[in-house]
Amino acid sequence: MKNIILTGDRPTGRLHLGHYVGSLKRRVELQNSGLYDEINILIADDQALTDNADNPDKIRDNIINVVLDYLSVGIDPEKTTICVQSALPALHALTFYYLNLVTTARLSRNPTVKAEIQMRGFADEGLPAGFFTYPVSQAADITAFDANVVPVGEDQLPMLEQAREIVEKFNKIYGETLVLPKAMIPENETQRRLPGVDGKAKMSKSLGNCIYLSDDAKTVKKQINGKMFTDPQHLQISDPGHTEGNVVFTYLDAFCTNAHFAEFLPDYANLEEMKEHYRRGGLGDGTCKKFLISILEETLSPIRAERARWESDIDAVYDILRAGTSKAVETTNATLARVRKAMRINYFEDRSIIRQWENLLKQTNV
Numbered sequence: 239m240k241n242i243i244l245t246g247d248r249p250t251g252r253l254h255l256g257h258y259v260g261s262l263k264r265r266v267e268l269q270n271s272g273l274y275d276e277i278n279i280l281i282a283d284d285q286a287l288t289d290n291a292d293n294p295d296k297i298r299d300n301i302i303n304v305v306l307d308y309l310s311v312g313i314d315p316e317k318t319t320i321c322v323q324s325a326l327p328a329l330h331a332l333t334f335y336y337l338n339l340v341t342t343a344r345l346s347r348n349p350t351v352k353a354e355i356q357m358r359g360f361a362d363e364g365l366p367a368g369f370f371t372y373p374v375s376q377a378a379d380i381t382a383f384d385a386n387v388v389p390v391g392e393d394q395l396p397m398l399e400q401a402r403e404i405v406e407k408f409n410k411i412y413g414e415t416l417v418l419p420k421a422m423i424p425e426n427e428t429q430r431r432l433p434g435v436d437g438k439a440k441m442s443k444s445l446g447n448c449i450y451l452s453d454d455a456k457t458v459k460k461q462i463n464g465k466m467f468t469d470p471q472h473l474q475i476s477d478p479g480h481t482e483g484n485v486v487f488t489y490l491d492a493f494c495t496n497a498h499f500a501e502f503l504p505d506y507a508n509l510e511e512m513k514e515h516y517r518r519g520g521l522g523d524g525t526c527k528k529f530l531i532s533i534l535e536e537t538l539s540p541i542r543a544e545r546a547r548w549e550s551d552i553d554a555v556y557d558i559l560r561a562g563t564s565k566a567v568e569t570t571n572a573t574l575a576r577v578r579k580a581m582r583i584n585y586f587e588d589r590s591i592i593r594q595w596e597n598l599l600k601q602t603n604v
Contacts, residue, residue: 239417243268244385246280246323249300250290253307254448255534256432256441259492260391260424266312268389277318278383278566279308281559284323284330285375288368289358305555307451310545315558321566322559323379328570332378332577333371339407340374340400348373350396377401381416382570389422391431412580432492435466437485449534451541458538459531462486466530468523475522481513486526493533502532 245265247253253262269277281304286297301322308320323329345351351373355365373396380388380401390398398421405416433439434447441448449461468486472479481487496508503525506512512529515521548555578584585591 239386240275240384241273241387242276242278242383242385242417243274243387243389243422244278244280244380244383244419245389246282246379247304248282248286249297249304250286251296251300251443252303252450252452254441254450256434256448257307258311258451259432261389262308262311262313264389264424265318269312269314269317274387276383278385278569279313279318279320280323280379280566281305281321282323282379285372288366288372289360291366291368301559302552302555305559306545306548309548309555309558310451310541312544315562319562319565320559321563325563326382326566326570328567328574329375329378329382331574332382332570333375335577335581336374336377336404336408337371339404339411340371342370344400344403345370345373348396348400350393353393373397373400374404377404380419381405382573383566384417384569384573385419386417387422388419389424391424395421395423408577408580412577415576415580433485433488435461435485437467437483451538452545453538454542455535455539458534462527462531462534466527468526472516472523476519478519479516479521481516486523486530487513487516489530490526490533493530493537498529498533498536503529 245261247257247261265277265279268274281301283297283301287294290296305320309315313320351370355369358369360366360369376397377400380398381404388398388401398419401419405418408416409418431439432441434441434445435449436445436447438445438447447461447465449458453461466485466489469480469484471477490509490512494509499506499508499512503512506515512521512526516526575584575587579588582588582591
């Protein structure tokens with residue numbers, strides 16, 4: 239069996255450091271590992287519309303932004319297929335077929351859906367059916383590419399479990415047809431969830447607590463110096479400080495290496511030495527933030543430069559997206575054909591189905 243990865247993002251805005259730590263950096267590593275036969279990244283514009291139907295401009299205007307972010311961090315279109323969900327008709331057909339294999343009661347029990355319904359206020363305003371059923375759409379995405387590896391955060395595990403249930407039920411009814419996917423979980427806690435600069439559990443454009451991959455150096459510095467919380471009990475430099483729950487140190491855990499100390503803060507050999515000094519007192523928050531700013535600038539500077547290069551040739555970006563989507567159309571159409579054959583609803587590809595009708599008619603007329 240081939241090793242095939244499917245991953246993706248909703249194009250609701252530019253991608254930020256949370257995306258970089260949680261998925262983008264890992265995608266580049268997987269892409270360059272040579273361990274996978276295919277890697278597919280789906281820009282999930284259909285699913286983004288399930289809670290943005292009244293504002294399609296938001297989705298449309300961010301598709302190229304997301305592709306620019308992909309290319310700027312090192313996603314290589316020669317190794318990774320980048321495609322647009324809405325341009326793959328097979329996904330819509332598969333979603334419809336799979337909806338018949340899932341009950342509303344089962345969808346209601348999905349903890350990820352329940353949490354996101356609450357977060358978006360649908361419990362009060364009324365729940366769009368498309369949003370309610372988007373786990374089924376995700377199952378269609380995964381199976382359409384024959385993906386057996388799906389990188390997800392822990393909060394998305396219920397979605398993958400739902401997809402696995404659909405695959406198992408389909409194969410039980412119609413015979414072995416679909417590939418059963420498995421989750422690839424981030425390797426460490428920092429990768430699983432990078433908080434916003436204000437310490438909130440999630441980076442959000444509406445909260446203004448993001449550092450975007452495309453932010454300039456001045457904006458990054460402003461976000462860290464102006465919004466990033468440290469230890470509220472660390473009022474004086476001499477005061478003992480806490481590193482747990484301290485957002486500056488959370489970001490340092492995610493981004494700094496020993497080499498950064500030699501370059502930017504030679505007073506310490508590694509992060510643990512720095513943390514020990516902060517805990518016993520004598521290390522100021524300003525020094526910690528300055529160190530973090532230097533590290534993030536080193537990280538983001540080449541990403542910004544690569545993004546600027548692609549921004550100067552948007553036609554090339556568009557062609558990459560169109561070529562990847564065309565390739566994905568072929569892949570997903572082949573899966574849809576296999577599904578229809580298993581269900582014996584491929585009426586115009588299998589004349590034996592019609593012959594069966596003829597035989598039934600003959601038996602009826604005898």
